[in-house]
Amino acid sequence: MIEENKNNNNEIFDALPIPEDAVILKPKKVLDLSQLALLGIKEMIRQRGINLKVKKKRDVTELDCILEINNFYIQVIFAGFSSDQIIVPLDRWYKINNAPQIILAANIDEESNIVSFQGIITAKEFINIYLKKNAKGQSFEIPLSEFKGGINRLLSFVQILDSKALSRSGLTSKLNSQNSLLKKIGFSRRNISIAALIIGSVIFGPNIFRPKLSYDLASISLTQIEVSSDKRAILDDPNNSNLCILSPDIEASNINEFKISRISFDRPIIYSPYPLNEIIISNNGQELWKKRGRSINDRIEGIIQWPINPLKPNQEYLLSITPKGVAPGYSAKIKINTTSYESFKQLEILEKSLGNNASKWIKTIDENLKRNKNLAYALLFSERLPKSQILVEAKNKLISLDKCTK
Numbered sequence: 001m002i003e004e005n006k007n008n009n010n011e012i013f014d015a016l017p018i019p020e021d022a023v024i025l026k027p028k029k030v031l032d033l034s035q036l037a038l039l040g041i042k043e044m045i046r047q048r049g050i051n052l053k054v055k056k057k058r059d060v061t062e063l064d065c066i067l068e069i070n071n072f073y074i075q076v077i078f079a080g081f082s083s084d085q086i087i088v089p090l091d092r093w094y095k096i097n098n099a100p101q102i103i104l105a106a107n108i109d110e111e112s113n114i115v116s117f118q119g120i121i122t123a124k125e126f127i128n129i130y131l132k133k134n135a136k137g138q139s140f141e142i143p144l145s146e147f148k149g150g151i152n153r154l155l156s157f158v159q160i161l162d163s164k165a166l167s168r169s170g171l172t173s174k175l176n177s178q179n180s181l182l183k184k185i186g187f188s189r190r191n192i193s194i195a196a197l198i199i200g201s202v203i204f205g206p207n208i209f210r211p212k213l214s215y216d217l218a219s220i221s222l223t224q225i226e227v228s229s230d231k232r233a234i235l236d237d238p239n240n241s242n243l244c245i246l247s248p249d250i251e252a253s254n255i256n257e258f259k260i261s262r263i264s265f266d267r268p269i270i271y272s273p274y275p276l277n278e279i280i281i282s283n284n285g286q287e288l289w290k291k292r293g294r295s296i297n298d299r300i301e302g303i304i305q306w307p308i309n310p311l312k313p314n315q316e317y318l319l320s321i322t323p324k325g326v327a328p329g330y331s332a333k334i335k336i337n338t339t340s341y342e343s344f345k346q347l348e349i350l351e352k353s354l355g356n357n358a359s360k361w362i363k364t365i366d367e368n369l370k371r372n373k374n375l376a377y378a379l380l381f382s383e384r385l386p387k388s389q390i391l392v393e394a395k396n397k398l399i400s401l402d403k404c405t406k
Contacts, residue, residue, distance in 0.1 A: 018081065021044075034056065037067075041117075045155070054068070064078065066100065067104075074120075088139065090138055092170075094170060098170070118147040119153055120153050120154050122157075122166055152301060156302060157396075160302065213362060213369070215366055222404040222405070225321075226332065229330050245270075260337060263337070264338070267306040267311070267348075269306065269377055269378050280319075311336070313344040314338060315338045356386045358386045365379050
């Protein structure tokens with residue numbers, strides 16, 4: 001009888017399209033979908049060694065629940081592993097200034113207690129989808145493919161972003177608010193200039209009078225770097241042979257054995273949106289710093305500020321990065337070449353010169369996105385970055401990148 005049960009379980013696992021990062025829970029009692037989702041998130045956080053508290057709010061339905069993680073309000077919605085579509089209950093979205101900030105799609109198999117997370121969409125992304133579809137009613141069905149990044153994107157958001165960066169305004173009608181405002185203003189000659197200013201602010205947003213990032217962040221792609229062994233052999237498995245990285249930024253024309261990143265300041269960041277097994281920094285064949293995931297379920301994730309002594313002009317370092325799923329001894333290699341004394345900067349001095357003036361930060365980051373992305377990324381993810389909706393949205397877009405090009 002026991003043998004028969006084991007065979008049945010194996011058949012279930014074989015039949016289900018279970019993602020690699022799914023967790024199999026072993027609860028002591030029968031749990032509902034919201035309880036399984038909560039346990040699944042807590043287990044994934046535990047596996048990664050991250051210190052985050054997760055609270056489940058009392059307002060639970062058969063289709064969703066609300067979790068609070070690091071002051072972010074997250075609507076978790078449920079679907080089976082074979083589903084292509086998922087239902088978003090809308091009741092919560094009609095609560096002005098109390099709506100969710102993020103929607104997390106959970107794939108759950110109740111019988112086997114298996115939980116996986118497809119990814120997230122932010123409130124702004126969801127509202128755009130909703131308005132394009134001209135949806136109505138108490139629920140809204142959307143493709144699961146709209147949700148990106150798995151649990152890693154969610155954890156990056158709640159650790160890197162300020163919770164105030166994402167709106168809780170919900171599904172309010174901008175058109176109705178504009179019409180209401182126009183009626184109150186009127187169009188007499190006496191107030192037409194005031195009306196024009198207010199209408200401009202309503203239509204284009206309050207940031208119309210503030211500096212903006214003119215650089216098209218949507219044009220930025222992650223750089224794809226082929227993984228090889230120290231013996232210069234290429235991995236046999238092409239599915240696990242590439243690293244996708246945002247920073248350091250790689251020279252587009254580079255065709256050398258190693259990819260090259262030219263750095264003109266002392267403290268660049270290291271960031272890939274995907275989990276990493278190992279990072280090594282070396283100089284002249286000497287290993288200066290190494291970080292390795294502690295276990296198969298504990299990977300390196302998030303922004304890594306430069307971990308060793310500041311870089312100096314006219315130096316060369318080797319950055320070796322092993323992505324998740326790649327065998328030991330294989331890594332993607334990036335040569336970091338620093339520029340000459342004349343053009344070399346100290347990041348801290350630049351940050352202090354910008355102070356708390358958000359306009360200066362925006363202008364400096366915008367200029368460097370065009371000619372020095374490494375410096376722009378370091379500024380954008382600086383701990384000294386002032387509070388600014390424009391800068392927060394820019395960070396949000398970069399964290400959300402999943403387009404990888406050679």
